[in-house]
Amino acid sequence: MDLSAINPVLLIASLMVAATPLLLAAIGELVVEKAGVLNLGVEGMMIVGAIAGFATAVESGSPLLGFVAAAIAGAALSILFAILTQFAQANQVASGLSLTLFGLGLSALMGQSYVGIKPPQMGDIHIPVLSDLPVVGPILFGHDIILYFGIALTAAVWWVLKYSRLGLVLRAVGENHDAAHALGYKVLKIRLLAIMFGGACAGLGGAYISLIRVPQWTEGMTAGIGWIALALVVFASWKPWRALLGAYLFGGVTVVQLNLQAAGVAIPVEYLAMSPYLITIIVLVILSADKSNAPASLGRNFHASR
Amino acid sequence: MKLTNLLTSAAVALGLAAGAAMADTTKVGFVYVGPVGDGGWTYEHDQGRKAVEAEFGDKVETVYVENVAEGPDAERVMTQMALEGADLIFTTSFGYMDPTINVAKKFPNVKFEHATGYKRAENVSTYSARFYEGRAVQGTIAGHMTESNIIGYIGSYPIPEVIRGINSAYLHAKKVNPDVQFKIVWAFTWFDPAKEADAAKVLIEQGADVILQHTDSTAPQAAAQAAGNVITFGQASDMSEYAPKPRVSSIIDDWAPYYIARTRAVMDGTWESADTWDGIGAGMVGIGEISDAVPADVKAAALAIKDAQADGSYHAFTGPINKQDGSAWLAEGEVADDGTLAGMNFYVEGIEGDIPQ
Structure with a gap:
């Protein structure tokens, strides 16, 4: 055992990178669920975003353009979900699941000719002086721009949901869509926009995996991160900052676990692998006393005539 | 699908x-x-x-x-x-x-x-x-090429096939570089690009400048490339899109002749239950081209190991070899039998850490 081999600064820095796709997807889904829609298609939207972003970045040579394309692709796929659930009144759980399966298949098809290609590199930002500071430099000032965007997005979502009129309307729709409708808010329109926002965020998260974290395209490369993002929203009890904390916790476990292994610490991997889920269960039990957290209309379809 | x-x-x-x-x-x-x-x-x-x-x-x-x-x-x-x-x-x-x-x-x-x-x-x-034959070639190159003397190894599951590969690579790296140290992480997956990339990054952060992988995706190659001065080996497939660096060589599995032969046997009605275990000599294990990032003398040493295994004059597990706990396994000149190799569940002497149970 040689714990000194683990560099805590590098550990935290790579932990933040590992957590970012999770954070982006979770923040998007959080907004969707706050609007009262349960979209289980996060994994599918992520993987489509991953290939759309990858393909665009390769063709255009610009990773940033890739991220834009990923957001558009994720949102486009989510529109399919919105049409099914909001207009055709289909079951949200079934539609979400099929969206994931569809996304996995579609991405494999789109990615046929992109296997084994290297994407253009997204450089880390480098701020003179700040990035060179010991300890805080690599942790706070040495990342790529999307990572900061994820944190900024968390702050923005928190502010909007808590303090803005838009956030209040969104929450009203999620808590009681009939009352919101009676007040004259366009429930379907708001939900459609929320779903598209969720799709765009999931797409960004997927592209972060294929363009920065891995970076390459392989089929099925999101490998369940979308599902963890879904669990994370519940874990965070629909609060953005807790989602950030949860993402670092969930994302960190993998990195910490691998670090411990490489340093020769023999903790059975199974314990670390199940720890985030264990924590989720414990948190859920604690939160079950407080029913006010989940949006009351979550997963229920709305039709103006009812 | x-x-x-x-x-x-x-x-x-x-x-x-x-x-x-x-x-x-x-x-x-x-x-x-x-x-x-x-x-x-x-x-x-x-x-x-x-x-x-x-x-x-x-x-x-x-x-x-x-x-x-x-x-x-x-x-x-x-x-x-x-x-x-x-x-x-x-x-x-x-x-x-x-x-x-x-x-x-x-x-x-x-x-x-x-x-x-x-x-x-x-x-x-x-x-x-006999992937371990290919691992012997990789170990030789890795031992010569490493400057930090730390070689990272991404394992999938702790099964005999993977453990054999680790032992073979270690023995041959050690042979050419007595100071070499192996850091082994188990990903517990065959295929998870994000996790494989993380594993590679962790190993690199902990000082490894050679990464060997026994997982299936090219993600560790990409991670090594991003890190800079790290070399890798293609696993199962040539992964030549990462040549000449980080990927300096590879193990290529060639199943086609076997699949054709077995299908023909079924057609002819001559199929019988058998145990086939072929290596470099029979062509089932190919060694991908050793790239120019490897100095000529190292390349020659690696090819010598390859050729000696191909013609049967050298076996990757030739004694004296001790087990991790120091007990004797193979005596001087003794060659491991296939039964022990097939069920290999121990590290050889010098590798640190335990095999997860």
């Missing part, structure tokens, strides 16, 4: 009506653990499948299912294939061992071929390649 499923179900529906007409085609099924586009292990098996189709044309029909989880799911997929009239089924991952044996019991007339396992039956053969 979806399309294949659809087509195979359609084939079942048609099969009842057209059974007599289709009797002269041999149906060969393949069960894959990852996607065919993984660029590694499953990709090479699928190349083998395509070679079977190219060889026999209309006389053969192949079906495959990818991304099949090891466990009960595998049994379901195999049963489905057997029910749909497959004559020969290749199950291409270690974790399919017990499912293959179980399903084979239920379908005595269907031939099964299980890759990298050790359980056989009347209608179940096993086949594998």
